[in-house]
Amino acid sequence: MAVVPSVAICRACAYRERIELPGPGRVVANVGDNVTPADAVAFVVERGPLRTLNLAGSLRVEPRRVREFLAIKEGQSVRADEVVAQREAMLRVLQVRAPADGRVMAVGAGVALLEGFPSERPLRGSIPGRVVEVVAGESLTVEGTGAVIVASTMIGADFAGPLKMVAPVPERVLRPEHIDATCHGAIIVGGVGDDPAALRRASEFGAQGAMLGSAPSSWAGMALPLPVVLCEGYGSAPMNRLAFDVFNDLAGSLTYVIRRGARVWVIAPAPVEARTHFSGPALAPLEAGATVRVAGGPYAATTAEVVDYLPSTGEAILKGARERILVPAANVEVVVM
Amino acid sequence: MSREPESMLALDIGSAYVKAVLIDRVGDVHRFIARGTAPQMAAVNQQMSLADPVLAALHDLERLSGRRLVGGDELPIIPEELGAGVDAVAGTSGMLGVLNVAIAALRDDASLRLAEAALHSVPSNLIARITGKEIAGRGNAFEQFAEKLRDKPPHIVLLVGGTDHKPDRVLVTMAEAVAVAASLIRPQDRPALLYAGPPVLRAMVAASVADRMPVRVVDNVTPDDRDANLGPLRAELDSLYVGVLGKGRQGFDLVKRWCGGHVSSVGQALLRAYSHRGLDILAADVGASGTVLVRSAKAQVLIQADCGVGQGAWPLLERSGAAALRCWLASDPSDEAIGNWALNRQIRPWVRCTTVEECAIELAFVREALATSLEAALKAWPEGRGAYSGLAPKADMVVGGGAVMAGCRSQAEAAGAMISGLQPIGVVRLARDSGDLAPSLGALADANPAAVRSVLERDAISVLGTLVAPVGQGKTGRPAFRLEVAMPGGESVSVDVAAGSLMRVPLPSGVVARAVVRPVKPYDVVVGAPGQGLEVEVEGGPLGIIVDARGRPLPDLRRLPGRSEQLRRWAAALGG
DSSP states (O other): OOOEEEEEEEEEEEEEEEEEEEESEEEEEEEOEETTTOOOEEEEEOOOOEEEHHHHHHTTOOOOGGGGGGGSEEEEEEEETOOEEEEEEESSSSEEOOOSSSSEEEETTTEHHHHHHHHEEEEOOSSSSSEEETTTEEEEEEEEEEEEESSSEEOOOOEEEEEEEEOSSSTTOGGGGGGOOGGSEEEEEOBBOOOOOHHHHHHTTTEEEEEEEOOGGGGGOOOOSSSSEEEESSSSSOHHHHHHHHHHHHHSEEEEEEEEEEEEEEEEEOOOOOSSEEEEEEEEEEEEEEEEEEOSSSSOEEEEEEEEEEEETTTTEESSSEEEEEEEGGGGGEEOO | OOOOSSSSSEEEEEEEEEEEEEEEEEEEEEEEEEEEEEGGGGTTTTTTHHHHHHHHHHHHHHHOOOOOOOOTTBBOOOBBBBBBBEEEEEESSSOOEEEEEEEEEESSHHHHHHHHHGGGGSSSSEEEEHHHHHHTTTSSHHHHHHHHHHHHHOOOOEEEESSSOOOHHHHHHHHHHHHHHHHHGGGGGOEEEEEOSOOOGHHHHHHHHHTTOOOOEEOOSSSSSSSSOHHHHHHHHHHHHHHHHHSTTTTTHHHHHHHTTTTEEHHHHHHHHHHHSSSSSEEEEOSOEEEEEEEGGGGGGEESSSSSSSSSSHHHHHOOOOHHTTTOOOSSOHHHHHHHHHHHHHHTTTTOOSSHHHHHHHHHHHHHHHHHHHHHHHHHHHOGGGTTSOOOOOSSSSEEEEEHHHHSSSSSHHHHHHHHHOOOEEEEEEEEETTTHHHHHHHHTTTHHHHHHHHIIIIIIEEEEEEEEEEEEOOTTSSSEEEEEEEETEEEEEEEEETOOOOEOOTTTOOOOEEEEEEEEEEEOOSSSSOOOEEEEEEETOOOOOEEOBBBBBGGGGTTHHHHHHHHHHHHHTTT
16 A cells, blocks of 8 residues: 545535735734635735945944934834934034935944835735634634635636536547637636637636646746646646536536645535545545546546555556556545545 | 664655665665655645655555554654664755855855855755945945845855955954844844854854844855865755754654754765765766755765756756757657656656656656756866866766666666766766665764665665766767776777767676776876876676767767767667
8 A cells, every 4th residue: 555645626525724924914804704815814014115324424434333323213213304313523414314214124334224114915815715713913724615626737826716617528629619708707617728729719708717637838838818727737638537527517606726835726615514624635545446546647637446556566556437557656646535 | 882773764855755764784784675655745735744744654664664663652663672663763855945045255256156156065045145345335235135135034144255364354344234134034034144254253253243143153165265165164054954944844843853853955965875985976866856966075065956857847947948858869759748747747746757758758857957967066066176177077986866767767778867967087987876775875874884885885876887988079980099808707808999989898797807998189088188098997787888989078969960860879889
């Protein structure tokens, strides 16, 4: 029995995530609040612009003497044009004034560092669900239930919308003619990416994003008109049948696509009785009877059942829809359904 | 006196896999027993504890070895008792992230370049640098430096400059200025100042910053105008890499406790593994994220980040371009195919190649990673480049390692990758770490050096043969050198080698023969003068003596007429 990655392709799942603030800030969501990725759940401090005041040069003194001539205290806030330091010379008074509002953060080595007043940046992108825990200034935890599918990667930013199937089978290559006005505002779920013209047409019709099996690597360097999720990866592999069927069942459901680390979480919240719990990709034992998805090689995107694991070669015998196949255990992922 | 540990466990926490390696005494010697592995899911899920894949690898090892290693409390059993557990555990990691460093250098001179060179010994990123002159100007340069420190706090600020005989007190002012900039950072996030300047100024530097940031000191990188002294700085950076970056990874403290605190970077582990052999070894380990090169005799380490066959494949492709990768391939895959492979490896670095085309692309990335790392090493290893600058350093042995190298389908493939990627010069033994064990063994090297040497020689390193590769370029087909080999049985072999050719002379494994190489000018067998002969011992192996008269540096493959056919011929000559 080997240990391999697990992947969630789950219709009824309880999911949970702890979101930590990336720096100083405040959590504004409260326990019990229902949140979506579009909501600002916290505000993070953005520090103001920095200016160096050359005190030693302006006052014409040795750097070690500048503290003698400070008109303010280190750490003090000042308004623009306020005198920061001054020295009476023989014929005139030498002054250093603040070039802008801010706070004198540090003085030393002949300089003062003046930092503009901070602003706040909203923090969005939480998973959809209910806030169950808040640690002031540090983190919040969100829980929810619904369908969760973990996709391999994404080109572009997070998006959301109702699912719209545009391919009857996962193997079909997405073409412009598959897109019509019914895609407006939707996440299109197609087959295999090939021609970016299909994305342009989807964008013209107001689609929010696309969910495909795979797409060519050249797309990674393009400015695509729509964000694209690749369930399997790059190349020409179709979307695995399990994920395709779940998306098919969810057609019309509001779905959120959120990048998390090196993976993409696709979540369609719904009040379901959860069969499994999900808090991120994990490890799972490769046991006989487990459902797996092949993640590389000629059988990429095949879903199958584990028949046996051969420790001597590190391979797994899988029972697919048509035949038995032998693949390296390293190339399979246990599906959490 | 404490007894040296008998049974030992090494935890190699890589970017693609976590490996748990068990070695133990078998009869009179230490041998490799088994290895458990688990995919490095912490690389995919940042919220996952590093301890989880480590524990999974340990349980895998228990299944494979039939030996209980983890107790009911989920902690390794130490010391060994009644056949369960091990006497010692140590670890190595190359996936803790990147050490962000800012440098303040007295002048834009040798000390700055040496400090930058030293950073290559750990995965690092230079986020800001400033000179004494810029600090004295108290203007935009200092403002930008301070802003960079504030917005992306480095893990360390390195202060260098001046020689021991000519200490410059400006360094003290610089230290104070750095401390002023660092005071913009929250106290809990503030970096330490690492001073690597003249010892006489240490106390003054420490006093000038003491109330704002912690200070660490190491020996001056430029003790005098001629010599470089990078060893202490490299060792300190390695210690900081594990100490500082480990703190930021969930579960790392636990793993470190399992290892009794003995966790080093993969570069230092590899260096320790190869430093016991009394040989000048140039060893490479091509990993998922980066490639490590070490040169044992000079204790030099280079870590080329974003240069590997997993997460490092796409950055490597972006840097080198598809054409550079394709020139290693006899088949002619499209840019799309190469890009697909690299991006999919970035997504799932643990996946194995299953088709001939995938394996060929993977090997092309190994070659490119080796070539890129060597190029970086030649810049980062300024000490003693000598007459053969721009070429691989002369070594007694070149060892290729990493999971791909260990898993090569043939010895010839492994040798071909090493020869074309590293372009070894002179007469040098070629070997590969066929067990992919060197980093793990290096982690254990301090605990029981003799045991590690035993396992390295018996279970890890397999000598492929001896390479004879003179430096120089000649017209294809013209005489390059004559090779005379006197076999131990009295038989002798003489070969006239033409420029541009690549061939093998059989010499079985374990057999050592006397060889004389008589080069024709301009060829040089790395003895200091073109045309000068060399008498040397050569060791046999599955590939025997590899006679490479293609010259050094190798011809530019991109401009080679009939490249695909030529690559096939060379592969066939090696036996691939």
